[in-house]
Amino acid sequence: MTSNRPPILEVRGLRKSFGHLEVLRGIDLEVLPQELVFIIGPSGSGKSTLLRCCNRLEEPTGGSISIDGVDLMARSTDINAMRRRIGMVFQSFNLYPHMSALGNVALALRRVLGRKRTEAEALALAALARVGLAEKANAYPAELSGGQQQRVAIARALALGPKIMLFDEPTSALDPELVGSVLKVMRELKAGGMTMLVVSHEMRFARDAADRVIFMDHGLIVEEGTPEQIFSGPREVRTQAFIAEIAR
Amino acid sequence: MQALLQQFFDFAIMARALPLLLTGLGQTLVLCLVVIPLGLIGGLLVALTSLARSRAVRWSAAAAIDFFRAIPPLVLLIFVYAGLPFAGIRLSPLAAVAIAFLLNNSSYYGEIYRAGIESVGHGQWDAARSTGLKARQALIYVVLPQAVRNVLPDLISNTVEVVKLTSLASVVALPELLYSADMARSITFNTSPIVLAAGIYLVMLWPIVRLVSRLERRIAS
Amino acid sequence: MDAWSRFLDAFFKWQLIERYLPAILDGMAVTVEIAAAVVITGILLGLVLAILRAFRILPLSALIVIFADMLRALPPLVLVLLVYFGLPSVGINLPSFAVLWLVLSCVLAAFAEEIFWAGILSIPKGQWEAARSTGIGFVSTLAYIVLPQAVRLTVAPLTNRTLAIAKNTALGMVIGVSEILSQATTGQSFAGNATPLTMGAIAYVILFIPVVVLGRWLETRFAWRRA
Numbered sequence: 001m002t003s004n005r006p007p008i009l010e011v012r013g014l015r016k017s018f019g020h021l022e023v024l025r026g027i028d029l030e031v032l033p034q035e036l037v038f039i040i041g042p043s044g045s046g047k048s049t050l051l052r053c054c055n056r057l058e059e060p061t062g063g064s065i066s067i068d069g070v071d072l073m074a075r076s077t078d079i080n081a082m083r084r085r086i087g088m089v090f091q092s093f094n095l096y097p098h099m100s101a102l103g104n105v106a107l108a109l110r111r112v113l114g115r116k117r118t119e120a121e122a123l124a125l126a127a128l129a130r131v132g133l134a135e136k137a138n139a140y141p142a143e144l145s146g147g148q149q150q151r152v153a154i155a156r157a158l159a160l161g162p163k164i165m166l167f168d169e170p171t172s173a174l175d176p177e178l179v180g181s182v183l184k185v186m187r188e189l190k191a192g193g194m195t196m197l198v199v200s201h202e203m204r205f206a207r208d209a210a211d212r213v214i215f216m217d218h219g220l221i222v223e224e225g226t227p228e229q230i231f232s233g234p235r236e237v238r239t240q241a242f243i244a245e246i247a248r
Numbered sequence: 249m250q251a252l253l254q255q256f257f258d259f260a261i262m263a264r265a266l267p268l269l270l271t272g273l274g275q276t277l278v279l280c281l282v283v284i285p286l287g288l289i290g291g292l293l294v295a296l297t298s299l300a301r302s303r304a305v306r307w308s309a310a311a312a313i314d315f316f317r318a319i320p321p322l323v324l325l326i327f328v329y330a331g332l333p334f335a336g337i338r339l340s341p342l343a344a345v346a347i348a349f350l351l352n353n354s355s356y357y358g359e360i361y362r363a364g365i366e367s368v369g370h371g372q373w374d375a376a377r378s379t380g381l382k383a384r385q386a387l388i389y390v391v392l393p394q395a396v397r398n399v400l401p402d403l404i405s406n407t408v409e410v411v412k413l414t415s416l417a418s419v420v421a422l423p424e425l426l427y428s429a430d431m432a433r434s435i436t437f438n439t440s441p442i443v444l445a446a447g448i449y450l451v452m453l454w455p456i457v458r459l460v461s462r463l464e465r466r467i468a469s
Numbered sequence: 470m471d472a473w474s475r476f477l478d479a480f481f482k483w484q485l486i487e488r489y490l491p492a493i494l495d496g497m498a499v500t501v502e503i504a505a506a507v508v509i510t511g512i513l514l515g516l517v518l519a520i521l522r523a524f525r526i527l528p529l530s531a532l533i534v535i536f537a538d539m540l541r542a543l544p545p546l547v548l549v550l551l552v553y554f555g556l557p558s559v560g561i562n563l564p565s566f567a568v569l570w571l572v573l574s575c576v577l578a579a580f581a582e583e584i585f586w587a588g589i590l591s592i593p594k595g596q597w598e599a600a601r602s603t604g605i606g607f608v609s610t611l612a613y614i615v616l617p618q619a620v621r622l623t624v625a626p627l628t629n630r631t632l633a634i635a636k637n638t639a640l641g642m643v644i645g646v647s648e649i650l651s652q653a654t655t656g657q658s659f660a661g662n663a664t665p666l667t668m669g670a671i672a673y674v675i676l677f678i679p680v681v682v683l684g685r686w687l688e689t690r691f692a693w694r695r696a
Contacts (some may be wrong), residue, residue: 027322084380094375098393107389108379153375160379255558285586315687316690317632323650323670330654331663334479408542409633415544419643426547439555444548453542461538464587 004141006194007032008068008164009054014063016049023049025219031164036196039204041216047199051166053084068237084112087157087165091172094147095141101128105159113160127159128152131185147178149223151185165189166234167198203246207231215239257318257438258273265432265441272428273448279414279424283349287410291357298362322416324348329420336338341422353410360402364395401463485664491654493668496652497676503570503648504635511634515581523589533582540579545637546570553644565644577634579684584627588619625687632680649673663664
């Protein structure tokens with residue numbers, strides 16, 4: 001582990017409330033370069049909200065977030081310029097249904113990075129090739145399987161050259177037989193040195209791909225450690241209960 | 249029966265009135281080219297206002313929409329054409345029609361766009377924003393194209409209503425299709441020119457009405 | 470006189486408001502009467518047509534579709550003028566308010582038929598089959614199973630369409646029905662002042678705003694999101 005290098009993502013004292021409901025109650029988290037950090041926890045524990053705060057799709061109520069040393073909350077920060085540095089993959093894919101796979105990937109390349117059409121399409125095609133879907137470039141989302149849609153969504157984030165990628169339950173909406181193709185792409189990203197923060201229920205994947213596993217409950221980080229520590233010898237009672245529950 | 253045919257379907261009179269009616273049709277088409285784009289653009293602005301973040305802005309947009317939906321378009325038109333001169337604003341019939349219909353049509357188109365924008369899932373905004381698109385870009389490239397497609401039948405059927413509405417311009421003496429037909433009627437003392445005008449409206453609008461019915465049925469199923 | 474008082478004088482002149490209030494109120498009564506009559510006959514006729522169409526007797530359905538299409542495609546003012554100037558010369562003399570009522574009822578019936586028909590079509594075939602398989606007759610299935618469910622879908626669009634057509638009572642001005650707008654324009658030309666027009670506009674807002682608000686409420690209440 002290269003812990004002497006500065007973290008890509010640094011979260012300090014992060015809080016988020018919706019009205020009276022406190023969803024995040026002071027989260028401290030660092031993700032180091034090339035690290036794959038896995039977040040697990042019962043539903044409603046605040047995992048997704050944490051992820052969505054990391055690119056300010058949700059506006060945090062308090063605390064600080066920095067990406068690659070840039071304070072995300074600072075007034076002077078151009079959030080849209082930062083967001084392309086933070087790739088995000090959603091549970092429900094959220095592909096644009098009126099655009100082809102290529103169009104989905106190329107849109108931000110053209111409108112955010114200002115690339116010319118031909119250049120954007122070449123980059124988009126390369127990104128689609130990385131997720132193994134170059135031949136589906138002209139297909140529309142409705143013509144793709146769930147697994148293919150999610151891989152296009154990964155390509156869409158990947159094409160912008162992100163420093164870190166956030167995965168919000170990327171396989172939860174998929175039929176079981178399609179999960180593997182998405183996990184394979186994620187493994188390849190990991191092997192290629194991508195920094196990743198993943199919320200997911202794929203415990204087997206966590207076990208063999210994650211560098212670190214974080215267990216969250218009720219808006220707090222309860223316990224963190226290597227996959228081995230968390231899955232085989234959790235210290236906290238709540239973690240033990242959760243691991244026992246999912247192991248059944 | 250003979251009287252009925254003579255009164256409504258006198259082809260000789262129709263033939264004589266046709267050139268006048270075609271000139272009127274030209275005016276009707278010009279009117280449509282002015283009024284429809286104005287309504288489509290005005291409606292979009294209204295929709296964006298009614299989706300604004302500030303509650304006060306949203307509320308005033310809704311109030312304005314409701315106000316103009318409560319007033320018959322003919323009343324608006326006459327108010328603009330015959331009322332505003334008392335405030336020193338004298339408008340040509342075309343300008344009066346354009347303004348009155350802009351107010352009326354923007355409210356209707358606006359509600360349709362709003363429904364369309366609301367029908368696009370929030371995930372689309374999330375995805376667009378997460379790749380760094382600005383809110384305006386997300387609206388233009390991601391949300392609006394889907395919104396328009398979702399409410400296309402409503403947009404088209406409202407446009408049919410707008411075309412029908414142009415017949416009201418005859419009341420302020422704008423020589424469009426119905427005005428020309430009514431003029432021909434008053435000269436010939438025969439209703440056939442109005443039947444001919446009705447026929448022209450049908451040729452223009454019936455196919456669109458059919459199309460909308462089919463589109464609606466396809467979306468409903 | 471400054472601009473503001475000139476404006477008030479042109480659009481809200483108090484003496485004129487007092488003088489023309491009775492006429493505008495008379496107009497409101499006429500508008501309400503005709504609108505109510507149109508709403509009742511129009512919706513009933515539309516419902517009857519939709520039910521007849523449900524029997525799927527081809528020539529009858531075709532006639533209904535043609536009726537509905539034509540009346541939806543033609544501007545109401547064209548129809549008003551057609552009936553108003555046409556019928557007397559073939560020996561049928563209708564008072565102008567009756568012409569307005571007849572035309573608008575038919576227009577509303579055309580739209581209502583389409584809305585009811587869309588509602589009937591939206592009920593899954595399984596509902597028909599379930600009812601028919603338990604021995605319920607066609608008419609009873611329609612009356613007790615299909616229509617009650619279809620109404621949910623029709624109530625919001627029907628309200629909005631009904632309002633749009635009720636507002637067309639203002640077309641009565643063109644053929645001399647003494648409803649709000651014709652009272653207002655008469656007043657305006659007699660007084661040489663826009664105040665009666667303002668009053669007319671306000672009268673419409675008072676009458677129709679409740680319906681607009683109702684339509685908005687129904688739309689959110691019975692919102693059926695399109696996928």
